[in-house]
Amino acid sequence: MNPMKNPRIIGTIAVIILLGLTPLAFAQENYAMRVITVGMCAAIAVYGLNIILGFTGQLNLAQGGFFGIGAYGVGLLTTDYDWSFWAAFVVSVIGTAVIGYLCGLIALRTKDEYFAIFTMAIGFIIFLVISRWEPVTHAHSGVNNVKFPEGGGLIDFESPVAMFYLVFAILLICVYTTYAIRRSSVGRTLLTIRTSEDLADAIGVRVGFSKQLAFAASAVFGGVGGGLYATVVGFIGPDAASIDKTFEFLMFILVGGMGTVAGPLLGSMIVTFLFELFQDFQAYRFIVLGPIIVALVIFAPRGIVGYLGGFVDRRNRRRRVEEARGADDDLDSTGASTSGGTGDHRARNVADGTESGAGRTGGTPSPEETK
Amino acid sequence: MRLTRAALMPAEDPTIMTLFIQQLFNGLALGGVYCLAAIGLTLVFGVLRIPNLAHGALYMLGAYITYFFLTTVGVPYIAAIGIAAIMLFIVGVGLERLVFHPLRNSPHTHHMIAAVGAMFFFQALAQAIWGADFRRMDTPITGELRILGAEISAQRIVIIVTAVIVLALLALFIKRSIHGQTIEAIEQDRVGASLVGINPSMVSMLTLGLSALLATIAAGLVAPINLLSPTMGDALNLKVFAIIILGGLGSLPGAIVGGFALAIAETMTATYISSAVGEAVAFIVLVAVLAIKPNGLFTKAVQR
Numbered sequence: 151m152n153p154m155k156n157p158r159i160i161g162t163i164a165v166i167i168l169l170g171l172t173p174l175a176f177a178q179e180n181y182a183m184r185v186i187t188v189g190m191c192a193a194i195a196v197y198g199l200n201i202i203l204g205f206t207g208q209l210n211l212a213q214g215g216f217f218g219i220g221a222y223g224v225g226l227l228t229t230d231y232d233w234s235f236w237a238a239f240v241v242s243v244i245g246t247a248v249i250g251y252l253c254g255l256i257a258l259r260t261k262d263e264y265f266a267i268f269t270m271a272i273g274f275i276i277f278l279v280i281s282r283w284e285p286v287t288h289a290h291s292g293v294n295n296v297k298f299p300e301g302g303g304l305i306d307f308e309s310p311v312a313m314f315y316l317v318f319a320i321l322l323i324c325v326y327t328t329y330a331i332r333r334s335s336v337g338r339t340l341l342t343i344r345t346s347e348d349l350a351d352a353i354g355v356r357v358g359f360s361k362q363l364a365f366a367a368s369a370v371f372g373g374v375g376g377g378l379y380a381t382v383v384g385f386i387g388p389d390a391a392s393i394d395k396t397f398e399f400l401m402f403i404l405v406g407g408m409g410t411v412a413g414p415l416l417g418s419m420i421v422t423f424l425f426e427l428f429q430d431f432q433a434y435r436f437i438v439l440g441p442i443i444v445a446l447v448i449f450a451p452r453g454i455v456g457y458l459g460g461f462v463d464r465r466n467r468r469r470r471v472e473e474a475r476g477a478d479d480d481l482d483s484t485g486a487s488t489s490g491g492t493g494d495h496r497a498r499n500v501a502d503g504t505e506s507g508a509g510r511t512g513g514t515p516s517p518e519e520t521k
Numbered sequence: 522m523r524l525t526r527a528a529l530m531p532a533e534d535p536t537i538m539t540l541f542i543q544q545l546f547n548g549l550a551l552g553g554v555y556c557l558a559a560i561g562l563t564l565v566f567g568v569l570r571i572p573n574l575a576h577g578a579l580y581m582l583g584a585y586i587t588y589f590f591l592t593t594v595g596v597p598y599i600a601a602i603g604i605a606a607i608m609l610f611i612v613g614v615g616l617e618r619l620v621f622h623p624l625r626n627s628p629h630t631h632h633m634i635a636a637v638g639a640m641f642f643f644q645a646l647a648q649a650i651w652g653a654d655f656r657r658m659d660t661p662i663t664g665e666l667r668i669l670g671a672e673i674s675a676q677r678i679v680i681i682v683t684a685v686i687v688l689a690l691l692a693l694f695i696k697r698s699i700h701g702q703t704i705e706a707i708e709q710d711r712v713g714a715s716l717v718g719i720n721p722s723m724v725s726m727l728t729l730g731l732s733a734l735l736a737t738i739a740a741g742l743v744a745p746i747n748l749l750s751p752t753m754g755d756a757l758n759l760k761v762f763a764i765i766i767l768g769g770l771g772s773l774p775g776a777i778v779g780g781f782a783l784a785i786a787e788t789m790t791a792t793y794i795s796s797a798v799g800e801a802v803a804f805i806v807l808v809a810v811l812a813i814k815p816n817g818l819f820t821k822a823v824q825r
Binding site: 266270271272274401439 | 566572620624627628629630633634637638643644646755759762763797800801805807808811816
């Protein structure tokens, strides 16, 4: 089947186009543009979380810390050291990658709950360093007047719309990277690890190396998101690295759908919108949002995109059954469309790797529970 | 760091020895609090196999409810802690029923995320009721004791004594009483325990309730020394997790040893090096231990 007919790809592209057109509606309202742009910065970090949590199944609670490193890298280099934005951005992303890789070396020795709590401790150490190392990070007074990106005389990034499209372009790269990873053998390797580490090890997957790679990649995404966040907001405080940021990202990915391509983006936008809706209640918003998180995990653990994906799968299966009844000719191509889909949850079944297998194993009621 | 040390010394005739003894008792008191909180958490891990990230929030809620009964209602200190502990027991049971029970067959990431949701809910609730400002809780226990020349506040002695008594009672409960033994049975083998007629759901509820109760006692004891705020549970949450990871998840002796060791390390580094290092020492130790022994120090072989 033509990939352009795949409902998942169509849906993802529709979401992206819709988001790309928002400046048409809000160009005059700086506040709204800024909220959406900050939401997209968070979405980039959430794409990082998606690689390590969604694909590889490791709950990394240091993502807020890596976000903070990216933000402070850009913030400090452009103000105290007077670098240009682009140089500072590249250096802080590389810095985050190096720190992420080194953290991964130790963190990935642990597993499951130990890994989650260990990364939470890493996140907290990063937060402590940022909020206490007064001579370098200015502690609680934060960093003011982070530079705008230099447009080279062509683009003026002080306008919110230009800034929006800069972040949007980088976000698109992240979405495409996620899509590419999801389709490639790397993505399948990571999904195999999520399904069962022991099994993956047994069939010859380099588990340690792959997890290390996924962890470093997620840190890089966090750094990119943080760097952009610093320049969009212009002022950063230690909050940018706090553990609450990690939990926010977690909520974004959960609402959107873990391990999907469109999920992190959709989740970030929807929850950012909800946050704005509850703006008047400030900190009380979690009286409503807390139970929403719990209810989501219990009743819709696959998120919005996962839910829609399940709907598409059911429809495909029904169609396949009908086709099989009519003539037995088109089975191969429909099978291919299922396992090649963008947000396909079913591919977590290792057995699903073969194209024709998808048609037969598709009858399992809910692969989520077999995980 | 001579400067910091000089700044922290008491004004009247401080010798190195009295400062050390004072800090040792501070560390022991803090250790008692950490132990009570950590034991609850490690019990929950042993029975439900989940790291309850909302534990710090339960501790915070316990502190506020104690505060409410002591200051607003005006019951005696011990009674206030008792009432708060019973209320938190009910909250813990409710948490198990509403959040963790429906998720018992989900992957472990989902429990943690749900617990985070519950944590945010409790924090927002406390903030809505009591406000975001810090609050001070006064205690009827005043005065100081002189031990080896060091002035130790009576509240700290009370904390140490109460912690030891509660820990002893808990050990008695788990080892001797039938309900306590069901907890241990479920910890050892969930399927086997249910085969011999133990109801795992009941034990899960009991354990979460118990852990909330212990956290409340810890909170009620330490509240007069520290200030109350809706986020007071956050720092404790991380430290208690560090403790039970150090001790090995699910290990009771590990939680006790880890709790006291970490608390003493923390007060000592805060006194002799700097307060920022004191705050971070738990995590530095944690990183160091896990880098060498990824499963904690006292891990027993657990069947999963």
